Amino acid sequence: MGVDRLTASAIKAKARSIGFDLCGIARADDYPELVFLSEWLARGYAATMGWMHRSAERRADVRHVVAGARSVIVTATLYNTDRPYSSQLPPEVARISRYAWGDDYHDTLKARLDVLLAWMRGQSPDGFEARAYVDTGPVQERVYAQYAGLGWIGKNPCLINPEIGSWLFLAEIITTLDLEPDTQGLEQCGSCTKCLEACPTGALVEPGVLDSARCLSYLTIEHRGDIPAAWHAALGAQVYGCDICQEVCPYNQPAPVTHDAPWQPRAGLDLPALADLAARSDDELRTLVKGTPMTRAKVEGLRRNLEIALVNAMR
Numbered sequence: 001m002g003v004d005r006l007t008a009s010a011i012k013a014k015a016r017s018i019g020f021d022l023c024g025i026a027r028a029d030d031y032p033e034l035v036f037l038s039e040w041l042a043r044g045y046a047a048t049m050g051w052m053h054r055s056a057e058r059r060a061d062v063r064h065v066v067a068g069a070r071s072v073i074v075t076a077t078l079y080n081t082d083r084p085y086s087s088q089l090p091p092e093v094a095r096i097s098r099y100a101w102g103d104d105y106h107d108t109l110k111a112r113l114d115v116l117l118a119w120m121r122g123q124s125p126d127g128f129e130a131r132a133y134v135d136t137g138p139v140q141e142r143v144y145a146q147y148a149g150l151g152w153i154g155k156n157p158c159l160i161n162p163e164i165g166s167w168l169f170l171a172e173i174i175t176t177l178d179l180e181p182d183t184q185g186l187e188q189c190g191s192c193t194k195c196l197e198a199c200p201t202g203a204l205v206e207p208g209v210l211d212s213a214r215c216l217s218y219l220t221i222e223h224r225g226d227i228p229a230a231w232h233a234a235l236g237a238q239v240y241g242c243d244i245c246q247e248v249c250p251y252n253q254p255a256p257v258t259h260d261a262p263w264q265p266r267a268g269l270d271l272p273a274l275a276d277l278a279a280r281s282d283d284e285l286r287t288l289v290k291g292t293p294m295t296r297a298k299v300e301g302l303r304r305n306l307e308i309a310l311v312n313a314m315r
């Protein structure tokens with residue numbers, strides 16, 4: 001009786017009640033897109049992100065992560081808030097990616113996945129294996145999201161949902177449960193190339209193929225040490241991450257906004273002036289970003305980005 005209650009539709013309804021905007025189910029299967037990872041790594045597109053190489057084998061297939069996995073329950077959560085896009089801001093305003101100015105999604109969404117998983121275990125007396133991940137697991141999340149019917153991998157190459165766009169966090173549960181899968185999301189970029197043209201560094205080297213070494217998101221967040229001078233001018237006023245290739249996407253014109261508290265910008269990160277942010281001490285910066293995804297760049301990284309952005313603003 002318990003197992004019968006744990007249907008795909010019951011899981012999806014529960015996910016929505018917990019706060020996930022979308023939820024779908026993909027089979028743990030061989031998908032053609034999963035194979036691109038090895039070529040992407042071989043071309044050097046992971047730049048200095050050695051952890052992508054180290055986890056490549058596990059990242060190739062969720063069945064390497066959970067033995068006997070049969071299904072991936074994929075969720076998407078809208079984080080877009082009621083603030084102008086970076087391209088609409090005056091030059092002296094610091095560009096902070098909209099995913100990063102609120103609470104850290106890793107913590108918020110992992111807690112929500114844990115609630116979902118605990119509920120699932122309560123429904124299934126027979127037991128099953130499962131692992132829940134938000135971003136940091138060895139999983140090609142966008143591929144499973146596409147096959148769970150949440151959207152398609154765009155040319156930018158974000159997961160785009162035809163109704164609510166791409167300002168979405170992905171998070172998933174890999175499980176041995178055999179659940180009814182959804183139909184895969186169909187590609188709907190068509191002939192549009194706005195993202196390829198808008199990228200200030202030409203990081204989108206082919207439709208759907210991103211070279212991290214050129215991407216301002218990588219350079220401002222993941223890269224340690226100096227940012228090569230070749231990218232300083234293109235960096236503009238980007239202080240943390242980059243939203244440009246999503247801002248130009250027709251599916252984000254306009255994108256719906258969420259009023260969910262965790263994703264609202266914190267006071268000091270709500271469109272701050274570059275000069276005000278740069279004037280803060282290291283301790284003040286540390287306090288300001290505590291509990292947000294921005295801790296990833298560390299104070300040294302933020303300071304480095306701010307210095308380049310200030311020079312750009314004075315040009």
Ligand code: B12
Nearest residue numbers: 036037040097135141156158159169170208217218241242
């Ligand atoms: C590494 C990483 C990065 C790196 C590399 C980005 C990248 N494109 O891979 C950096 C630091 C640059 C980055 C930046 C950002 N990231 Co990031 N990132 C990841 C992470 C951890 C792994 C992604 C991955 O597997 N990359 C490997 C390559 C192979 O995958 P891919 O680019 O997605 O490639 C697909 C296509 O290229 C396709 N493909 C199609 N045709 C072809 C042809 C060839 C020849 C090749 C080689 C490939 C290819 O194959 C791939 C299938 O996996 C995921 C979380 C996760 N565990 O999945 C988050 C994730 C993708 N990031 C996310 C976000 C929000 C961002 C940023 C928007 C943050 C910001 N505002 O600055 C930017 C967006 C940059 C962009 N346009 O993609 C979200 C995306 C949500 C969504 N709607 O898609 C994720 C899913 C995290 C999450 N849980 O929400 N990220």
Ligand code: SF4
Nearest residue numbers: 199215216242244245
């Ligand atoms: S995030 Fe910015 S730099 Fe990176 S590919 Fe998109 S537009 Fe280019």
